[in-house]
Amino acid sequence: SLTAGVVAVQGDVEEHAAAIERAAAARDREVTVREIRDAGIVPDCDLLAMPGGESTTISRLLHSEGIAPEIRTHVAAGKPLLATCAGLIVASSDAGDDRVDELGLLDVGVERNAFGRQKDSFEAPLAVAGLDDPYPAVFIRAPAIATVGDADVLASWDDRPVAVRDGPVVGTSFHPELTADSRIHGLAFFENEAAAVPSLEGRS
Ligand code: GLN
DSSP states (O other), rough: OEEEEEEOOOSOHHHHHHHHHHHHHTTTTOOOEEEEETTTTTGSSSSSEEEOOOHHHHHHHHTTTTTTHHHHHHHHHHHEEHHHHHHHHHHEEESSTOOOOOOOOOEEETTTTTTTTTSSSEEEEEETTSSSOOOEEESSSSSSSEESSSOOEEEEETTTTEEEEEETEESSSGGGGGGSOOOHHHHHHHHHHTTTHHHHHSSS
16 A cells, blocks of 8 residues: 655645545555654655645744655655645745745746735636646645746646646645545656556555
8 A cells, every 4th residue: 555645744734635545546546644744754655745835834844843855855766746835835946935945856936925916816727738628726825936947837827837747746836635636646646657656566
């Protein structure tokens, strides 16, 4: 069975856990979800999700708890990470905010709270590379992806990138854990060739 970790220092943790369980069940995979609040758990995880919330808080706690270097090691080993909204900000290489100590795992620069005031929260049918039908994307005080370095844009809204892939890391400006549709989790964890979780073939 797979072990999934959800970074749980702050943010929408349970929703990610449920989405991971749905994505795994859709593939007849068993998964155990662990919440990460301390160092020592990430090394046991096959895949990781880093949720939305408040990026300055998440960043501070990841570093003070010693979890940040473990996430870097996880990604360096080619294991998948899905970083959403505030998680994307923390995973980026430039958060545009001194209070965020970026992990530098996704070669993008972001701008916090960049989708204007009147659009603070909205849902949009998003065409996503690798998905057959539009994805119902929920944006909440979403960051914009302002610069894209060595990463692939998977989706854009309003001519701005909102989903990117950099090897084993998928980042989204929106919240794929807040809808019943688990295809983004499926894409990040099971269908991203750079990082798909191990298949059970050949295992006992
Ligand atoms: N605005 C938040 C931040 O900058 C992110 C929003 C979210 O995760 N819903 O940290």
